[in-house]
Amino acid sequence: EPEVTQTPSHQVTQMGQEVILRCVPISNHLYFYWYRQILGQKVEFLVSFYNNEISEKSEIFDDQFSVERPDGSNFTLKIRSTKLEDSAMYFCASSDILNTEAFFGQGTRLTVV
Amino acid sequence: GDSVTQMEGPVTLSEEAFLTINCTYTATGYPSLFWYVQYPGEGLQLLLKATKADDKGSNKGFEATYRKETTSFHLEKGSVQVSDSAVYFCALSRSSGGSNYKLTFGKGTLLTVNP
Numbered sequence: 001e002p003e004v005t006q007t008p009s010h011q012v013t014q015m016g017q018e019v020i021l022r023c024v025p026i027s028n029h030l031y032f033y034w035y036r037q038i039l040g041q042k043v044e045f046l047v048s049f050y051n052n053e054i055s056e057k058s059e060i061f062d063d064q065f066s067v068e069r070p071d072g073s074n075f076t077l078k079i080r081s082t083k084l085e086d087s088a089m090y091f092c093a094s095s096d097i098l099n100t101e102a103f104f105g106q107g108t109r110l111t112v113v
Numbered sequence: 114g115d116s117v118t119q120m121e122g123p124v125t126l127s128e129e130a131f132l133t134i135n136c137t138y139t140a141t142g143y144p145s146l147f148w149y150v151q152y153p154g155e156g157l158q159l160l161l162k163a164t165k166a167d168d169k170g171s172n173k174g175f176e177a178t179y180r181k182e183t184t185s186f187h188l189e190k191g192s193v194q195v196s197d198s199a200v201y202f203c204a205l206s207r208s209s210g211g212s213n214y215k216l217t218f219g220k221g222t223l224l225t226v227n228p
Contacts, residue, residue, distance in 0.1 A: 004156065035216070042117075043157075043202060043218035056215060091157060102216065104149075104157035 002026040006092050006105035013082055013112055021077045021108045023092030032075045033093040033102060034067065036060075043091065049075065082112045115140040119203045119219035126193055126226050134188040134222050136177075136203035144205040146170075146179050146186040147216070151200045160188075160201070193226045200224070 005024045013019050025032055034046040047057040049067055066078045075094075079086055089109050093102040120135040138144065148160040148170070161170030166181035175190045186203060203219040 006156075033215075035218075040220075042220050043204075043216075045215050045217070048215060093157075101159055101162075103159075106154070106156040 002103075004092055004094055004103050004105035006090075006108050008108060009106065010109045011111070013110070015084060015112055016081055018078065018080050019082055019110060021079075021090050021092075021110070023075045023077070023094075023105055024073055025075055025092070025094030026096075026103055027073070029094035029096050029103070031055075031095045031102075032067075032069070033095075034077050035091040035093065035104075036088040037091070037107075038085075038088040046077075079110075082110075084112050086110060087112045115144070115205060115207065115217040117203050117205055117217055117219040119201075119222055121220070121222070122200075123223040123225060126224070128195055128226055128228050129192045130226075132188070132190040132193045132197075132224070134201055134203075134224070136186045136188065136219060138184050138186065138203075138205050140184075140205055140207060140217075142207055143181075144207045146177070147204045147206065148175070148177055148186070148188050149202040149204060149218075151202065151221070153199070157202065193224070195226050195228055198224055198226045 007022045032049040037043045047061045048055045068076050089107045091107045092105045095102045116139045118137050145164045147162045149157045150160045161172040163170040163179035169178045177186050177188045200221045200223050202221045204216045
């Protein structure tokens, strides 16, 4: 069964460093999303991406964040100058042209120290 | 803004017990409602959904009915198994142009089923 894969599963970074979280969506999907879950809190929408551009973003998704689809398979989330409060589980998701169901990856746990 | 409130966990049950996890929502218009499940070490998986009032979503013995009058979407299962141990998330989505899957989640409820 096709699945969304995320790498790495766990990343530790020092405060102020840049990190790139990687996702490989399901191959025929056209809509892509990033969500995050700070420990003990709700899963929160960050951004959606369609047709090579951001279609919607939340208040959380400020200039510190960016997304990119650098080739036909990867979808990345870049976090510049990481802060302690960026520590969270980050989930990637994708959906097909009918946009009837979002498929999620297993998540990347980011720890900023 | 939109919000989802689900019962706090953790919930611990014995095998074959009846399960209810309460979920209520606040949203304008007519959202779609979902339950997602996260098994240990895995990603979020769609368990069931309902797209309009009085719809019942069902899958793997789980059911939830979209109740607009009470703004609720409670998850139920008549007889849980050890393999149902997971975190369950209630969520809603309102169509927003090209981002129909902008989901608003509840906090999640950890379910542990003991043999």
